[in-house]
Amino acid sequence: MVTFTNLTRAPEIGANSYLLRAGDSSVMLDAGMHPRRDGWDATPLLDQIPKDLEAVLLSHAHHDHIGALPLVTHAHSGAKVWMTSGTAALAEPLLHNSVNVMTRQRRENGRMDYPLYTHRTVDDCAVTWEIAPLNRPFRMDSSKLEFVFHDAGHVLGSVLTEIRAENRRALYTGDLNLQRQTLMLPCQRPAGPFDTVIMETTRGAQPTVPGHDRAYFEEELLSAIRATFDRGGAVLMPVFAMGKTQEVLTLLHQARQSGKIPQAPIYIGGLGRVMTEVYDRQRSLAPRQHATLRLIPEAQPETFDPRRLPTLRLRAGHIYLLSSGMMTPKTTSHTIARLFFPREHDSILFVGYTEPSSPAGLLRKAGQGGSVEWGDLTAPLPIRCEVRYFDLTAHATREDLVSWICEDVKPSRVMLVHGDPDAQEWFSTTLAQTRPGMEIVQPPPGQPIPLFPQPA
Ligand SMILES: [Zn+2]
Ligand SMILES: [Zn+2]
Structure with missing residues (x-):
């Protein structure tokens, strides 16, 4: 048996x-x-x-x-x-x-x-x-x-x-x-x-809402990015370094090419870059769409150096595609998020599962206009930026x-x-x-x- x-x-x-x-x-x-x-x-x-x-x-x-x-x-x-x-x-x-x-x-x-x-x-x-x-x-x-x-x-x-x-x-x-x-x-x-x-x-x-399929959420996401750029803001998307980074980078690359979003610089993390290089090398070895697309040379993501964080100034029209997806304390997405919270023209856009008790889950629950406990800060931080979720599961x-x-x-x-x-x-x-x-x-x-x- x-x-x-x-x-x-x-x-x-x-x-x-x-x-x-x-x-x-x-x-x-x-x-x-x-x-x-x-x-x-x-x-x-x-x-x-x-x-x-x-x-x-x-x-x-x-x-x-x-x-x-x-x-x-x-x-x-x-x-x-x-x-x-x-x-x-x-x-x-x-x-x-x-x-x-x-x-x-x-x-x-x-x-x-x-x-x-x-x-x-x-x-x-x-x-x-x-x-x-x-x-x-x-x-x-x-x-x-x-x-x-x-x-x-x-x-x-x-x-x-x-x-x-x-x-x-x-x-x-x-x-x-x-x-x-x-x-x-x-x-x-x-x-x-x-x-x-x-x-x-x-x-x-x-539950899945009828009509809210992947194509729907892709269009909604691109329109939220356009709206953020129109009001002079920057976009943070907390993602896993492997999987979600490459999926979203492909979507954004194609949207830039077709003119659905402007030619925005896209930053990814160091581990995200290593994982993207593996995706590029394996592009014809495993089943996937766009089997000839090489993300590093074609989408040209910039590698974000976390040492820049203490002096970083967010720039209008930039997209930060950074890990971790759950915004675990001390990760890049967790640290950079504090720069987004006070600016109402910026957006934090989630594109995947966020465990409810994780910082990402708490931030989603609090939403724009709410406040959230963040890392080891003593007082909760007010959230003025847009916070939205798109189910690119x-x-x-x-x-x-x-x-x-x-x-x-x-x-x-x-x-x-x-x-x-x-x-x-x-x-x-x-x-x-x-x-x-x-x-x-x-x-x-x-x-x-x-x-x-x-x-x-
Ligand atoms: Zn998995
Ligand atoms: Zn799993």
Whole structure:
């Protein structure tokens, strides 16, 4: 029997990590780090990983799916790590960046447990990496499990992982998008039916308004940028360095070319630039739109140097596309935001998920005319600039997911992961109503359960 263990500490968008065990072979799906927790509390349940772990399969290179990987390969030196070439090219600089962030936190916040791993651990980890192509089955030497990667349409290199064992099939979605973005294509839809689907539930608490599709939000965003420039303002867009930066940079580049926005300078961060270079190099190796577009030479983003921040004066008609997306304290988007707050002709425009308790979530909630606690400042800051949100999501909408699952995939069992409790609750209720008889499971942390439904 194949068992599945949820290695996250709670049902939430946290440290994604799951364990499959078939006889004496065991394989992990993802090895993430919780983006909003600190220290060892941010890691998955590492002590539940068997000593003889054979492999780790990565769905994509976001921190909540790869951040704990060096800890896993360090403790399990026999394990190989499988991923696409896009994920490998992104993951290595991202993991080295995590070491830099943790080292800075040790210096600035006295976190003596940091860094949890070093550059050396990341280098040793990268030696264990294997590249798997899309749509072709692969297996580990001794494993009873076979896998197939299918493009997931979320970010460069992202995959759905098909799991084959005991003549049955399961599908782990990782993070997926069923619709196009500006660069990414919609996810590939492997032919069903599957016995089990392990499904992300990020957007379960977020209803889709009819007519408010991606094209609508793209036009709304461009019109908000035009309006800001018309009143002599600058634009800040807090984004993740990988994924959102390249999607939005492409959108803005195309809008400048077609005259929808003026020829504005666009600043991106240092890590955003490194990630954009990887996107450029991989442009014809992974499924995407605009496969000939090279963002660095063609969109010509300027690299923003954070050392300029203490003396920076915002300029009319400039766009700052800076990380982090959640505006975590001490990141560039968090620090520069204070310059925008007092100026009513400026705009802070959000283009992706903001966790409600993060600084970005609090700022969105406060909105123009409100006030927000910011970093370690003693008094809340009044917000005079425009604050708006445009849903340029990299995740499938909940409505798309329900119809895909119930009409195409038709599994006997759905396991809900990667979502906050209210998001999982919505999926649990809606899937049960839409396809009665389908078993819906919220896998409890740390408890092995059968991967496939058992005969009664
Ligand atoms: Zn992701
Ligand atoms: Zn994720």
